[in-house]
Amino acid sequence: DVLDAPTFFFIGSSKCATSSIAAALARHPAITSHAGQGGQGEAHVFDGDHRAHVKNAKALLRRLQAKLRKNPKPGALASMEYTPEYLFEANHVPACLCGALQLTAAARCANRRFLVTLREPVARAVSSWQFKSRAGGGETRSFRRVVEEGAALARGMRACLRAHGGGDRAAVRACPIDRYLTPPPHGHHQQISLSHVGKGLYVYQLRAWFARVPRERFLVVPIEQFYANATDGLARVLAFVGVPALGARGFASAHALKAAAEIHVNDARPSLALRAQVTDALKEQLAAVYAEPNCELDRLLGFATGYCARARKRDAAPGVVTERAVAKQASGTRTGVSVKSASIRAVAHSTG
Numbered sequence: 001d002v003l004d005a006p007t008f009f010f011i012g013s014s015k016c017a018t019s020s021i022a023a024a025l026a027r028h029p030a031i032t033s034h035a036g037q038g039g040q041g042e043a044h045v046f047d048g049d050h051r052a053h054v055k056n057a058k059a060l061l062r063r064l065q066a067k068l069r070k071n072p073k074p075g076a077l078a079s080m081e082y083t084p085e086y087l088f089e090a091n092h093v094p095a096c097l098c099g100a101l102q103l104t105a106a107a108r109c110a111n112r113r114f115l116v117t118l119r120e121p122v123a124r125a126v127s128s129w130q131f132k133s134r135a136g137g138g139e140t141r142s143f144r145r146v147v148e149e150g151a152a153l154a155r156g157m158r159a160c161l162r163a164h165g166g167g168d169r170a171a172v173r174a175c176p177i178d179r180y181l182t183p184p185p186h187g188h189h190q191q192i193s194l195s196h197v198g199k200g201l202y203v204y205q206l207r208a209w210f211a212r213v214p215r216e217r218f219l220v221v222p223i224e225q226f227y228a229n230a231t232d233g234l235a236r237v238l239a240f241v242g243v244p245a246l247g248a249r250g251f252a253s254a255h256a257l258k259a260a261a262e263i264h265v266n267d268a269r270p271s272l273a274l275r276a277q278v279t280d281a282l283k284e285q286l287a288a289v290y291a292e293p294n295c296e297l298d299r300l301l302g303f304a305t306g307y308c309a310r311a312r313k314r315d316a317a318p319g320v321v322t323e324r325a326v327a328k329q330a331s332g333t334r335t336g337v338s339v340k341s342a343s344i345r346a347v348a349h350s351t352g
């Protein structure tokens with residue numbers, strides 16, 4: 001029963017258009033969600049105070065079921081849990097979530113699906129810092145300080161992983177993301193939302209998730225590729241979560257599908273003062289932090305996200321990735337969205 005446990009989890013990453021895409025999914029006639037028709041509201045069942053241990057699993061599952069049963073859609077084929085911080089809490093949430101799902105015979109982790117959206121990480125960090133720097137957001141550090149502290153944390157993470165032999169399960173356990181990539185003081189959930197730089201180090205987060213849930217259960221979508229053709233992007237996501245895009249159980253018309261795909265909410269609209277802090281020099285500094293992890297990410301995923309600068313330089317004229325280069329890198333792709341040269345060009349230009 002789709003109301004016993006979500007058939008798919010939309011786990012992040014935050015600031016990667018998750019609100020817009022969750023709203024599009026929540027609008028689908030055959031997807032039930034705690035988020036309701038408008039897509040607002042994150043579930044936060046397995047993170048924060050609830051993350052600690054599998055012994056809470058029964059209570060967590062009941063809480064999740066109550067959320068799903070709040071807005072049931074008759075004849076739903078799929079159900080969604082949406083919490084964009086789950087991706088980052090990769091050392092706690094998978095164990096907690098899979099522990100809870102084990103309590104229902106049919107709903108084990110290995111037969112659920114996991115949706116992840118990514119965004120060029122410099123742009124993601126800027127969006128995150130600006131969002132949290134608004135009144136009441138909890139961020140008081142300058143962008144410069146965030147970049148410098150984030151770079152130091154990233155170095156610490158790399159050193160830890162090197163010391164523990166790279167990217168296998170032992171290294172994942174030895175170098176927990178919330179300790180290594182979250183600004184101190186550790187142990188405060190608030191600090192996770194201030195991990196503006198760390199959250200863009202996607203490769204470490206996905207590796208930790210893949211250590212717990214089979215890789216083929218994930219669809220990982222760079223939003224630059226999704227929005228190069230949003231209708232196709234949404235259709236692909238719908239196929240992955242097991243519902244038709246159009247027809248009796250799908251959107252009523254191509255126009256309705258397109259309108260859902262083009263929902264755009266949750267813009268930061270930063271003040272001029274915040275924008276002025278984001279200089280080209282700091283963005284370059286940040287791009288250097290992500291350079292190697294971005295390339296590791298492509299290797300982990302088996303397709304070109306468009307974020308790996310080395311692939312761009314090696315395979316193409318400056319700033320542009322050719323379709324041939326992408327196809328070469330993407331051979332063996334399992335879950336990447338179809339890549340169009342225009343979308344990759346957009347990524348190449350957005351990284352500065």
Ligand SMILES: Nc1ncnc2c1ncn2[C@@H]1O[C@H](COP(=O)(O)OS(=O)(=O)O)[C@@H](OP(=O)(O)O)[C@H]1O
Nearest residue numbers: 014015016017018019020127263264265266267268
């Ligand atoms: N349709 C579409 N196209 C392009 N970009 C889009 C779209 N929808 C949302 N966005 C941008 O995504 C940012 C918000 O992401 P999230 O909704 O995931 O943020 S949150 O973590 O839930 O707070 C936020 O980015 P910034 O404006 O740079 O802050 C949104 O503008």
